[in-house]
Amino acid sequence: MFLAIWFFVSCIVSTGYAKIHYNKFPKDFIFGVGTSSYQIEGAWNIDGKGPSIWDNFTHRVPSPISNNDTGDVACDHYHRYKEDIRNIYNIGFQFYRFSISWPRVLPTGYSKPINEKGISFYKKIINEILRYNMTPVVTIYHWDLPQRLYEDGIDWTNPKLVDIFVDYARIIISRFPEVGLWTTINEPKQICRLGYGTGILAPGVKSDGLLEYQCTYVILKTHAATYRMYKKEFSHYKAKMSIVIECPWSEPLTNTKSNKDASERLRQFECGMYMHPIYIGDWPKIVKDRIAQRSKSQNLTKSRLPSFTREEIAFIKGTQDYLGLNYYYTYLVSNIAAGEKGFTNYEYDMGAIISENPNWKFDKNLRKNTPWGIRRALKWIKGQYNNPVILITEMGVSDDGTTIQDDQRIEYYREYSCNILDAMYVDKVKVVGLGAWSLMDNFEWMLGYKSHFGLYYIDFYNDPSLKRVPKKSVQYFRQIIKSRELICNIYDTNFY
Ligand SMILES: *[C@@H]1O[C@H](CO)[C@@H](O)[C@H](O)[C@H]1NC(C)=O
Numbered sequence: 431m432f433l434a435i436w437f438f439v440s441c442i443v444s445t446g447y448a449k450i451h452y453n454k455f456p457k458d459f460i461f462g463v464g465t466s467s468y469q470i471e472g473a474w475n476i477d478g479k480g481p482s483i484w485d486n487f488t489h490r491v492p493s494p495i496s497n498n499d500t501g502d503v504a505c506d507h508y509h510r511y512k513e514d515i516r517n518i519y520n521i522g523f524q525f526y527r528f529s530i531s532w533p534r535v536l537p538t539g540y541s542k543p544i545n546e547k548g549i550s551f552y553k554k555i556i557n558e559i560l561r562y563n564m565t566p567v568v569t570i571y572h573w574d575l576p577q578r579l580y581e582d583g584i585d586w587t588n589p590k591l592v593d594i595f596v597d598y599a600r601i602i603i604s605r606f607p608e609v610g611l612w613t614t615i616n617e618p619k620q621i622c623r624l625g626y627g628t629g630i631l632a633p634g635v636k637s638d639g640l641l642e643y644q645c646t647y648v649i650l651k652t653h654a655a656t657y658r659m660y661k662k663e664f665s666h667y668k669a670k671m672s673i674v675i676e677c678p679w680s681e682p683l684t685n686t687k688s689n690k691d692a693s694e695r696l697r698q699f700e701c702g703m704y705m706h707p708i709y710i711g712d713w714p715k716i717v718k719d720r721i722a723q724r725s726k727s728q729n730l731t732k733s734r735l736p737s738f739t740r741e742e743i744a745f746i747k748g749t750q751d752y753l754g755l756n757y758y759y760t761y762l763v764s765n766i767a768a769g770e771k772g773f774t775n776y777e778y779d780m781g782a783i784i785s786e787n788p789n790w791k792f793d794k795n796l797r798k799n800t801p802w803g804i805r806r807a808l809k810w811i812k813g814q815y816n817n818p819v820i821l822i823t824e825m826g827v828s829d830d831g832t833t834i835q836d837d838q839r840i841e842y843y844r845e846y847s848c849n850i851l852d853a854m855y856v857d858k859v860k861v862v863g864l865g866a867w868s869l870m871d872n873f874e875w876m877l878g879y880k881s882h883f884g885l886y887y888i889d890f891y892n893d894p895s896l897k898r899v900p901k902k903s904v905q906y907f908r909q910i911i912k913s914r915e916l917i918c919n920i921y922d923t924n925f926y
């Protein structure tokens with residue numbers, strides 16, 4: 431897979447972490463772009479679709495979403511999928527990653543009734559992707575849990591969801607044999623931490639350091655049960671399956687031992703909690719020990735982190751064919767003493783807090799653009815999880831929607847990509863492709879339409895025709911996918 435092809439050494443410097451820059455993507459490296467159902471589809475209540483927890487969340491008064499925005503119409507992709515898929519093809523992308531809205535296919539979430547109009551919508555999307563010789567990459571769950579299940583108490587904190595999810599997955603897997611790559615669940619950390627810990631995402635439950643761990647436990651079991659069902663019942667399918675995990679890099683605020691340890695703890699909580707059970711088995715030891723010890727100091731009779739039985743450990747371990755990695759940014763981390771505050775809280779369980787380096791480049795959401803972070807994260811993942819094959823399923827940056835001359839985004843993709851190539855060629859990390867986030871500006875969860883991650887611009891507030899306008903980065907992708915070559919220089923690895 432990693433051919434010894436001709437590549438350039440653009441620059442060699444004598445100090446710093448990354449000494450060499452390679453700038454040529456291997457021939458079989460795949461480029462793609464991603465979206466998710468609630469963020470783009472709209473058509474929230476037509477053709478038999480049931481409501482999801484996101485429909486409920488965005489319709490609340492007062493609204494938890496910036497500007498009271500909702501995904502009721504979003505990009506109206508439901509009616510404009512042909513144009514959107516043509517745009518993807520015209521850039522030159524080889525895969526398109528989209529998600530299936532569970533309540534569009536199963537309006538109540540339960541396996542009956544099936545909404546055939548929902549099935550046929552995704553069938554048309556898949557056929558359209560195939561028509562252009564691209565690969566459909568399907569996310570089974572990207573956050574839009576059927577509202578009915580939630581109201582029945584069957585949500586991510588209830589183990590009863592496992593079998594119901596598997597029933598749903600079985601239906602769509604059997605209906606869509608053309609899918610080229612499956613991902614079960616997108617970003618379980620965001621679902622649990624932000625949906626059940628801080629409560630800023632649907633369903634908006636605030637149970638910091640408590641229900642969020644129960645959610646993690648249920649989600650890992652759900653992923654594993656889906657993977658095992660797929661391998662058993664669809665052994666004639668060739669498509670690989672995995673989970674998609676967002677794993678930030680963390681750097682110590684200062685080079686003290688306590689801050690270095692805190693950075694590693696943060697990695698184990700933020701990434702390890704999801705990867706370790708799948709790639710190695712069981713929770714990371716430090717996560718298990720810390721939460722157990724702090725639960726004890728609160729006089730609780732058992733740990734707030736549910737423990738896995740031996741059977742569960744074996745059942746979850748190995749349920750992956752590759753790693754779907756979403757990568758966005760780097761955290762600057764310092765230690766906080768565990769005893770400092772005895773209460774139930776994720777940050778104190780982790781014993782680490784995050785700060786920001788004012789010298790880092792920021793995007794409009796104050797996300798830190800630290801290109802060297804992705805290389806460090808990739809190398810760390812390789813070391814922790816036995817060198818998995820990695821597909822970068824998402825990486826991207828937002829803008830404020832005031833310009834389509836998005837040079838900052840181009841810089842971001844170029845610099846991150848230079849570091850990915852270094853990770854591949856120097857650190858021998860097995861990265862097989864990357865997916866840009868996102869095809870077009872869309873509903874960015876609690877930020878509504880203010881945050882623009884798209885390669886195509888849409889003016890949601892002033893243009894009812896929702897015209898897709900290519901940003902400059904469309905040109906960038908067209909060119910690098912064709913040439914498979916980047917300009918990389920020493921500044922790209924400058925480390926704060
Ligand atoms: C959201 O769901 C709850 C039940 O979980 C219901 O009481 C409420 O009316 C719903 N809100 C909206 C805006 O649909």
Ligand SMILES: *[C@@H]1O[C@H](CO)[C@@H](O)[C@H](O)[C@H]1NC(C)=O
Pocket residue numbers: 491492493497498
């Ligand atoms: C959002 O909704 C609330 C309640 O209906 C309203 O008072 C407020 O003006 C709305 N804000 C915007 C920006 O529309």
Ligand SMILES: *[C@@H]1O[C@H](CO)[C@@H](O)[C@H](O)[C@H]1NC(C)=O
Pocket residue numbers: 727728729772
């Ligand atoms: C736990 O129990 C001990 C002994 O009864 C008591 O001294 C301590 O204050 C309790 N801690 C908490 C957090 O309740």
